[in-house]
Amino acid sequence: MIDACSQESRPLLSIDDALGRIKTAVNPVNGTEKAALKNALGRVLAESVYSPVNIPHDRNAAMDGYAFASRDMADGQAFTLALAGTSWAGRPFQGQLQAGQCVRIFTGAVVPEQADSVIMQEHVQVQEQTVHFPADTRALQNVRKIGEDVKQGECLIAQPKKLTAVDLGLLASAGIDEVTVKRQLKIAHFSTGDELTSLGRPLESGKIYDSNRAMLGGLLSDPGYSVVDLGVIPDNKQLLEDRFIEASLSYDVIITTGGASVGEADYVKEILQSCGEVNFWKIAIKPGKPLAFGKIGQCHFFGLPGNPVAVVVTFQQIVAPALRQLSGAPSVKPLRFTATCTSALKKSPGRQEYQRGILSQDENGEFFVASAGQQGSHILSSMSQSGCYIVLPEGCKGVQAGDRVTVEPFSLLI
Numbered sequence: 271m272i273d274a275c276s277q278e279s280r281p282l283l284s285i286d287d288a289l290g291r292i293k294t295a296v297n298p299v300n301g302t303e304k305a306a307l308k309n310a311l312g313r314v315l316a317e318s319v320y321s322p323v324n325i326p327h328d329r330n331a332a333m334d335g336y337a338f339a340s341r342d343m344a345d346g347q348a349f350t351l352a353l354a355g356t357s358w359a360g361r362p363f364q365g366q367l368q369a370g371q372c373v374r375i376f377t378g379a380v381v382p383e384q385a386d387s388v389i390m391q392e393h394v395q396v397q398e399q400t401v402h403f404p405a406d407t408r409a410l411q412n413v414r415k416i417g418e419d420v421k422q423g424e425c426l427i428a429q430p431k432k433l434t435a436v437d438l439g440l441l442a443s444a445g446i447d448e449v450t451v452k453r454q455l456k457i458a459h460f461s462t463g464d465e466l467t468s469l470g471r472p473l474e475s476g477k478i479y480d481s482n483r484a485m486l487g488g489l490l491s492d493p494g495y496s497v498v499d500l501g502v503i504p505d506n507k508q509l510l511e512d513r514f515i516e517a518s519l520s521y522d523v524i525i526t527t528g529g530a531s532v533g534e535a536d537y538v539k540e541i542l543q544s545c546g547e548v549n550f551w552k553i554a555i556k557p558g559k560p561l562a563f564g565k566i567g568q569c570h571f572f573g574l575p576g577n578p579v580a581v582v583v584t585f586q587q588i589v590a591p592a593l594r595q596l597s598g599a600p601s602v603k604p605l606r607f608t609a610t611c612t613s614a615l616k617k618s619p620g621r622q623e624y625q626r627g628i629l630s631q632d633e634n635g636e637f638f639v640a641s642a643g644q645q646g647s648h649i650l651s652s653m654s655q656s657g658c659y660i661v662l663p664e665g666c667k668g669v670q671a672g673d674r675v676t677v678e679p680f681s682l683l684i
């Protein structure tokens with residue numbers, strides 16, 4: 271697609287083609303390690319886990335009440351049973367339940383072998399050692415069966431999976447305290463540019479604070495990644511090349527920001543070309559057009575644009591899926607849905623735009639989205655106040671208030 275605004279001499283690569291090329295170029299890292307369950311959150315499971323036990327392990331009560339045998343019921347009539355003892359959670363009833371008897375039982379406690387039903391305590395009358403059951407007592411209720419959650423030997427979690435808190439709970443419920451996970455991805459990131467000032471230093475004229483490194487640190491925060499911030503490299507071709515080559519020897523991935531465009535001091539793509547290979551440079555998205563992707567030796571390289579909003583957009587839309595694939599995690603499609611746009615939006619055809627929006631829902635559950643305000647790729651403040659992308663396809667020529675648009679909530683991005 272030709273970008274009408276930027277007068278590109280060559281067609282820009284569509285985002286789908288860029289993602290397709292990344293998919294082909296990237297293979298999951300080899301290497302696994304053991305992780306204690308308490309350190310396994312967010313790691314990618316490398317070996318499927320099979321349950322060594324039935325869950326539940328015993329038949330147990332789903333309610334506090336009374337366990338009884340349905341054979342003692344009186345054909346739709348009220349009936350009474352004698353109380354034979356108590357089954358506590360962790361301390362089962364030790365005796366044998368005889369005909370005409372029931373047992374006091376609590377949620378999670380083992381249901382005595384001879385019983386098959388539990389009635390909630392709210393539904394019975396108890397007088398000393400006699401329990402009165404109503405006429406509408408139902409048989410076979412409130413008993414959790416052995417293995418009804420997971421059977422012994424059944425696959426508990428199949429690899430590959432990025433482990434969630436619920437997965438840790440499931441593994442723990444089978445008594446598993448260690449899992450085999452993919453090794454962490456080794457990622458280095460740099461900022462480039464003579465104008466950058468590190469935090470804590472006074473700001474001189476013409477300089478700016480380095481916001482991209484702080485953001486990338488946050489965006490890369492993931493238990494599956496071992497991330498090193500390699501600081502700022504000035505706009506010096508030799509220095510950039512040396513630092514890129516050095517990092518490529520120790521990391522799986524290098525991510526840089528800045529110097530990706532066409533200015534006199536924008537060296538990133540040129541260096542990638544000379545010391546490695548460029549898979550693609552420039553894509554039909556806004557913000558984020560001058561992204562460069564390639565390889566130096568075995569190390570994957572993402573040269574993101576310098577503009578901070580372009581950093582976030584290219585990270586979320588391009589880099590994050592690539593890192594996920596590299597780390598061995600299954601791919602996840604970002605959840606998108608349509609909403610009514612309450613603002614008019616300017617847009618030139620040629621690039622898929624990721625405008626920032628504020629999402630709301632009315633009392634009928636209908637979704638609405640408003641522009642978050644200024645959409646320049648240097649405007650972080652409106653992005654900080656927004657909650658979603660308004661995704662406008664390449665061919666779109668603008669939006670009128672009231673039009674339906676596609677939104678992608680930040681909170682649902684991986």
Ligand SMILES: Nc1nc2c(c(=O)[nH]1)N[C@H]1C(S)=C(S)[C@@H](COP(=O)(O)OP(=O)(O)OC[C@H]3O[C@@H](n4cnc5c(N)ncnc54)[C@H](O)[C@@H]3O)O[C@H]1N2
Pocket residue numbers: 276461462463465466478479480481482483527528529530531532533536557558559560574575576577578580647648
């Ligand atoms: N003649 C053209 N100029 C530009 C084009 C183009 O196609 N033709 N593309 C524009 C687009 S789109 C983008 S995006 C930017 C990307 O430029 P670079 O990747 O080369 O980035 P820089 O020029 O180094 O910086 C751009 C902007 O971002 C600020 N910046 C850089 N690093 C940081 C940082 N770590 N923290 C905060 N801010 C940073 C920098 O000061 C610039 O203002 O190029 C357009 N130009």
Ligand code: MOO
Pocket residue numbers: 555556557558559560575577579580647
């Ligand atoms: O891609 Mo740039 O981020 O449009 O400014």
